[in-house]
């Protein structure tokens with residue numbers, strides 16, 4: 001089923017989460033270990049991210065981070081198929097503009113359609129480590145809205161090759177990313193929301209937000225989106241802070257602010273176990289408030305840590 005159908009049929013906020021494919025050289029069982037403890041909360045769909053490269057960091061004794069190596073996480077399509085079969089759950093593969101020509105995209109969409117996948121999260125992707133700015137493939141998409149347009153065209157039976165016009169249409173629900181604290185490259189939040197509206201006008205059916213730690217930022221973002229004429233569901237994304245190092249890691253990697261109250265509580269923690277507890281408590285309060293406000297679903301960024309999410313879900317769902 002499509003994410004939008006799950007939302008339409010739900011009586012309250014849905015529980016959902018995303019997982020990362022294992023690093024190259026690891027096994028799919030590593031994914032099952034993340035998912036198994038979360039299945040008791042009955043996620044109707046699970047997102048599987050896509051990564052062209054991943055920089056691994058090592059913390060030095062002086063507290064700074066050293067860049068160690070770059071690895072890949074292939075396997076998004078295969079994992080989606082395996083999860084649908086093993087857990088009887090819908091999956092949402094993330095697809096990027098970066099690294100894909102339009103033909104690569106078309107072929108990947110055909111694979112996903114054959115596998116019975118009904119949802120796609122359409123994203124641009126970040127620049128590669130060796131690029132200063134995002135660079136599309138020679139025949140690829142520059143912005144997520146263009147990828148949305150290609151998926152939408154295939155949903156209408158329009159393929160790249162003129163001879164294939166009126167072929168069997170695909171039937172994907174299309175999700176896109178939204179940023180309550182603005183995408184870091186956007187000149188302003190208003191401009192970012194204008195671009196978000198273009199993604200919706202191109203065919204996006206729903207939005208999932210970047211993680212945030214202050215619910216007011218999400219509520220304000222939803223208000224602004226509605227005023228800008230964006231009417232599709234906006235699913236909040238949250239992630240429990242789980243180590244003291246997250247105080248610098250999360251703002252650096254996700255370009256988000258941490259509220260002073262949370263920062264103070266974590267700074268005062270004597271170790272990471274205490275910081276994790278603060279992060280979980282914060283997540284419980286965030287999720288309870290979002291659920292009480294009637295959000296369509298709460299999307300948890302798992303980052304391979306199901307225990308924190310399970311601790312929150314047990315209190316909220």
Ligand code: FAD
Pocket residue numbers: 048049050051052094096122123124125126127142143144145176177178183184185186187191192195199208209210211237
């Ligand atoms: P876009 O919507 O294309 O926007 C990119 C930038 O361009 C923004 O600053 C926007 O304001 C600007 N822009 C848009 N349209 C125009 C225009 N017409 N003219 C000028 N500027 C414009 N990354 C991964 O690599 N793998 C993942 O699996 C993944 N999953 C994610 C899931 C979620 C829910 C979120 C929020 C992010 C995810 N990301 C993932 C990160 C994402 O790829 C990056 O944030 C990326 O930098 C932007 O992607 P986007 O789809 O938002 O891009």
